[in-house]
Amino acid sequence: MNAVIGLDLGGTALKLGLFEPDGSCLRDLDVPTPQPSTPEAVVAAMVAAIGQLDPDNTATAIGIGTPGPADPTGRIARVAINLAGWRDVPLADELEAKTGRSVVIANDANCAGVGEAWLGAGREFQDLILLTLGTGVGGAIILGGKLFVGRDGTAGELGLITLNPEGPPCNSGNRGSLEQYGSIQAIQRRTRLEPKELGERAAAGDAMALQFWEVYGRDLGAGIASLVYVLTPEAIVFGGGISASAPFFFPALRAELEERVLPSSRRDLQLRVAELGNRAGMVGAAKLAIDRYMD
Numbered sequence: 493m494n495a496v497i498g499l500d501l502g503g504t505a506l507k508l509g510l511f512e513p514d515g516s517c518l519r520d521l522d523v524p525t526p527q528p529s530t531p532e533a534v535v536a537a538m539v540a541a542i543g544q545l546d547p548d549n550t551a552t553a554i555g556i557g558t559p560g561p562a563d564p565t566g567r568i569a570r571v572a573i574n575l576a577g578w579r580d581v582p583l584a585d586e587l588e589a590k591t592g593r594s595v596v597i598a599n600d601a602n603c604a605g606v607g608e609a610w611l612g613a614g615r616e617f618q619d620l621i622l623l624t625l626g627t628g629v630g631g632a633i634i635l636g637g638k639l640f641v642g643r644d645g646t647a648g649e650l651g652l653i654t655l656n657p658e659g660p661p662c663n664s665g666n667r668g669s670l671e672q673y674g675s676i677q678a679i680q681r682r683t684r685l686e687p688k689e690l691g692e693r694a695a696a697g698d699a700m701a702l703q704f705w706e707v708y709g710r711d712l713g714a715g716i717a718s719l720v721y722v723l724t725p726e727a728i729v730f731g732g733g734i735s736a737s738a739p740f741f742f743p744a745l746r747a748e749l750e751e752r753v754l755p756s757s758r759r760d761l762q763l764r765v766a767e768l769g770n771r772a773g774m775v776g777a778a779k780l781a782i783d784r785y786m787d
Contacts, residue, residue, distance in 0.1 A: 494512075495511060495513075496513075496553045496785075497509070497511070497554045497781070498555050498557075499538065499555065499556045501559065501600070502559065502773075503525060503575065504524065505522050505525055508522075508523075508542065509521075509545075509774045510546055519545065520774070523537065525575075529575040531577060535583070539587070553596070553786065554593050554596075555781030555782075555784075556584075557597075557602070557777045558600060559572050562598050562645055564642075565645075598776075601624055602632045604622060604731060605729075606634070606639050606776030606779050607776030608731065609634045609637070618634075618637045619635050619726045620725050622634075622728075626732035627675060628651055630649075630650070631650025632648050633647065633648045651675070652671060655670050655715045674734070694737065706743075706744045710747075712748075713746070714752065720753050721757050726761070726762065727761065727763070729764045730764070
């Protein structure tokens with residue numbers, strides 16, 4: 493049987509799934525990420541988890557999503573955010589040597605975008621944007637059904653585009669990035685409340701919460717308008733925990749896009765909430781392995 497493994501490397505857990513080429517998940521597994529999460533320790537944990545998930549070696553290839561940029565060939569983890577000692581780690585080479593299977597790696601947000609495009613909220617579309625609204629604001633670009641990563645493998649950092657030149661400083665070195673208005677930390681800074689509580693208050697009709705989500709939707713729309721002009725996607729898919737409050741900010745977001753973007757650049761643009769949750773990364777990693785090694 494031709495199968496692949498999709499693996500999502502997170503700061504606290506490794507999520508793995510064994511997939512058939514049609515997207516059927518035969519089984520999955522979560523194991524803790526070793527602490528400290530040095531490359532050596534993580535590779536050892538991956539090898540053990542892969543052996544546990546697929547003891548009969550049915551998978552011929554492995555796709556891995558890492559929390560940071562990969563090189564454009566999908567071989568080297570340049571940096572892994574929140575993991576100790578990760579810089580230019582030849583992760584694909586090391587895993588191939590230890591497992592005897594072909595390996596491709598990609599940024600985890602890109603994997604999530606590929607997953608949603610394959611089996612999730614973006615499956616009807618060829619051109620789409622994924623925005624993950626969580627601890628940060630991540631992104632992925634799918635054009636013509638294919639992941640776009642640019643010449644160095646680092647395209648699609650959608651949360652780092654400038655929304656307000658005089659806004660709060662960003663870890664990227666930018667100021668007023670979309671992330672500084674759309675992330676959990678941004679919401680906490682502006683309201684001193686958690687997004688989940690704001691969502692619950694809005695659902696109960698709280699005027700302050702409803703007003704906040706309207707402002708949030710306008711800010712998001714102002715940031716996304718530039719992306720729509722540049723990429724003219726068929727759909728924008730929103731993932732991450734904040735997307736649970738989409739019913740409260742989608743109306744203002746859509747109104748902002750209609751005001752800022754010419755109809756010719758947003759024809760039939762769809763706004764969707766991601767469907768795969770925290771499985772999107774491993775699903776997309778599996779799809780990348782299928783595209784690289786099975787087509």
